[in-house]
Amino acid sequence: MRQYIIRRLLQVLPIVFLVATAVFFLFKLIPGDPATVFAGEQASPATIARVRERLGLDQPVMVQYWRYLQRLVKGDLGTSFINGMEVIDLVKARFPNTIRLAFISTILSAFFGVSIGMISALKRETIVDYLLTVVALLGISIPIFWLGLMLIYVFSVQLSILPIAGASNWKNYIMPVITLSAVSVASILRITRSSILEVMGEDFVRLARAKGLKESRVVFRHVLPNALIPIVTVVGLQFGYMLGGSIITETIFSWPGMGRMLVVAVNQRDVMVVQGVLIVFATSFVLVNLIVDIVYALIDPKISYS
Amino acid sequence: MSAKRVKRAPAAIVGILNFAKSFPLATIGGIIVLAFVLVAVLAPYVAPQDPNKMNLENALERPGPQFLLGTDYSGRDMLSRLIFGARVSLFISLTSVILGVVVGVVLGVVAAWFRHLQTPIMRLMDIMLSFPSIIVALTIIAILGSGIQNLIIAIAVYNIPVFARIAYGQTLSVKNFTYIEAVITLGARDGRILRRHILPNIIAPVIVQFTLVIPRAIMLTAGLSFLGLGVMPPTAEWGNMLQNSLRWAAQGPHLVIFPGLALLLVVFGFNTFGDGLRVSLDPRMRNR
Numbered sequence: 001m002r003q004y005i006i007r008r009l010l011q012v013l014p015i016v017f018l019v020a021t022a023v024f025f026l027f028k029l030i031p032g033d034p035a036t037v038f039a040g041e042q043a044s045p046a047t048i049a050r051v052r053e054r055l056g057l058d059q060p061v062m063v064q065y066w067r068y069l070q071r072l073v074k075g076d077l078g079t080s081f082i083n084g085m086e087v088i089d090l091v092k093a094r095f096p097n098t099i100r101l102a103f104i105s106t107i108l109s110a111f112f113g114v115s116i117g118m119i120s121a122l123k124r125e126t127i128v129d130y131l132l133t134v135v136a137l138l139g140i141s142i143p144i145f146w147l148g149l150m151l152i153y154v155f156s157v158q159l160s161i162l163p164i165a166g167a168s169n170w171k172n173y174i175m176p177v178i179t180l181s182a183v184s185v186a187s188i189l190r191i192t193r194s195s196i197l198e199v200m201g202e203d204f205v206r207l208a209r210a211k212g213l214k215e216s217r218v219v220f221r222h223v224l225p226n227a228l229i230p231i232v233t234v235v236g237l238q239f240g241y242m243l244g245g246s247i248i249t250e251t252i253f254s255w256p257g258m259g260r261m262l263v264v265a266v267n268q269r270d271v272m273v274v275q276g277v278l279i280v281f282a283t284s285f286v287l288v289n290l291i292v293d294i295v296y297a298l299i300d301p302k303i304s305y306s
Numbered sequence: 307m308s309a310k311r312v313k314r315a316p317a318a319i320v321g322i323l324n325f326a327k328s329f330p331l332a333t334i335g336g337i338i339v340l341a342f343v344l345v346a347v348l349a350p351y352v353a354p355q356d357p358n359k360m361n362l363e364n365a366l367e368r369p370g371p372q373f374l375l376g377t378d379y380s381g382r383d384m385l386s387r388l389i390f391g392a393r394v395s396l397f398i399s400l401t402s403v404i405l406g407v408v409v410g411v412v413l414g415v416v417a418a419w420f421r422h423l424q425t426p427i428m429r430l431m432d433i434m435l436s437f438p439s440i441i442v443a444l445t446i447i448a449i450l451g452s453g454i455q456n457l458i459i460a461i462a463v464y465n466i467p468v469f470a471r472i473a474y475g476q477t478l479s480v481k482n483f484t485y486i487e488a489v490i491t492l493g494a495r496d497g498r499i500l501r502r503h504i505l506p507n508i509i510a511p512v513i514v515q516f517t518l519v520i521p522r523a524i525m526l527t528a529g530l531s532f533l534g535l536g537v538m539p540p541t542a543e544w545g546n547m548l549q550n551s552l553r554w555a556a557q558g559p560h561l562v563i564f565p566g567l568a569l570l571l572v573v574f575g576f577n578t579f580g581d582g583l584r585v586s587l588d589p590r591m592r593n594r
Contacts, residue, residue, distance in 0.1 A: 147566075248532070274445075274448045
């Protein structure tokens with residue numbers, strides 16, 4: 001098992017390296033001179049030249065690339081063009097907020113998705129199942145930015161019971177968590193339902209029933225553990241997608257996280273911040289996928305580590 | 307002997323009726339999709355007003371007989387803006403997905419046919435697929451800038467690996483068939499084999515996937531426009547209509563409600579229709 005984890009960890013490095021390389025060269029394609037953006041439109045040619053030298057932009061591209069990789073290894077993501085702050089410091093201040101939101105949303109959507117999915121599967125082809133199927137389809141179809149706006153309209157504008165923006169206390173979490181979880185609850189619900197239905201048709205479940213076990217024991221002892229593998233995959237993927245969903249959710253609720261920072265940076269064309277956030281996001285996705293793979297190997301005896 | 311002529315409905319209609327009977331929800335979805343496409347195509351004929359005509363005297367009118375869905379803060383007719391917004395959504399999602407299909411299928415087929423290209427192409431596709439759509443699209447927009455053309459490119463780039471994977475898998479299974487061996491033995495060139503013998507045989511799953519990614523493209527278009535990185539005002543688009551709606555929500559809640567409702571309805575329509583189509587074409591899915 002340890003070897004498996006080490007091998008998977010080693011596979012992470014080339015992907016992060018590739019993403020960092022792609023980000024560097026893609027952002028070289030942006031029209032305009034970064035030194036002018038950094039120095040400001042009104043700066044004199046001499047100032048711009050000094051900035052260019054300071055940022056190392058007067059060097060050949062491959063030299064710049066090599067220095068960029070060296071800095072990256074040391075954890076240096078460069079300096080923001082707009083406010084002159086270190087990108088790594090900006091990330092350190094915001095990343096925990098994004099992770100916290102994504103984590104709470106993942107846990108809650110896993111809980112509700114699995115529970116409601118089980119109810120839907122156990123009540124198969126009843127009115128309850130049909131209703132839940134429609135609700136799930138609506139859930140995956142709902143635009144999360146609209147859901148966020150509607151929540152603000154109802155709970156902040158009309159009822160004035162929840163704060164619109166910020167992340168200072170637990171009340172601030174309610175609407176962003178609901179917004180971020182809606183699609184995930186629906187996806188987890190759907191996969192739980194289909195996975196449980198598939199397992200319910202297996203011979204060992206029939207045997208468990210034939211032995212005269214109580215239905216609850218059949219479900220929790222025999223069906224659920226065997227239906228868990230696709231569910232874990234989807235929950236893991238959802239955590240990754242929550243980081244993506246944070247871009248819209250954080251913008252709606254002015255949440256001080258990485259997603260909102262990325263949108264602001266793209267709008268301001270603050271290349272260094274965009275690059276930095278993309279690399280951090282990419283590394284997070286790859287790590288989340290790795291953790292899902294490891295959990296997968298732990299819960300499924302059929303997967304070999306070798 | 308006089309043969310009695312029995313009148314039968316054409317096969318297509320029987321097929322549709324059978325589908326409607328087996329998949330009622332998907333049929334409703336299909337009707338929504340059809341209505342959306344018709345409204346988008348016929349926008350100039352069905353919209354009651356010019357979507358960009360401002361009239362401050364009529365600003366923030368509630369829904370009523372004169373303006374069925376009310377007006378926005380500039381007095382523009384909401385219904386007409388929604389109808390023209392459908393046109394923009396359909397145009398962007400269709401073009402971007404078609405672009406993604408063409409590039410993706412070519413890459414997938416090439417990767418499966420030429421062994422030495424398999425690793426570089428498919429590893430790149432896997433990496434791209436592991437990121438959420440909005441991150442990929444935002445990266446492209448950060449490089450190219452906002453606007454309709456760049457939005458189409460951004461969504462197309464996100465769709466490339468989706469179709470590359472399908473085309474790759476299908477080509478791998480088709481290339482071992484005897485008839486492919488036969489055309490190779492006959493001395494056909496690679497280009498001809500791929501065009502004439504592989505492509506026609508891998509296209510069915512690509513079409514099913516097509517119906518499933520269109521709603522995602524519609525949602526992504528609206529999401530990026532909502533963030534101010536896609537379709538820019540004054541062009542009516544459902545996402546950018548929602549952008550400033552909260553500021554006026556107290557006076558005109560219809561500004562927040564209707565664009566999102568339209569989006570929800572259309573995406574719901576595509577999802578249920580696509581789901582039904584997939585299940586009806588794949589009998590193994592029926593018991594799920």
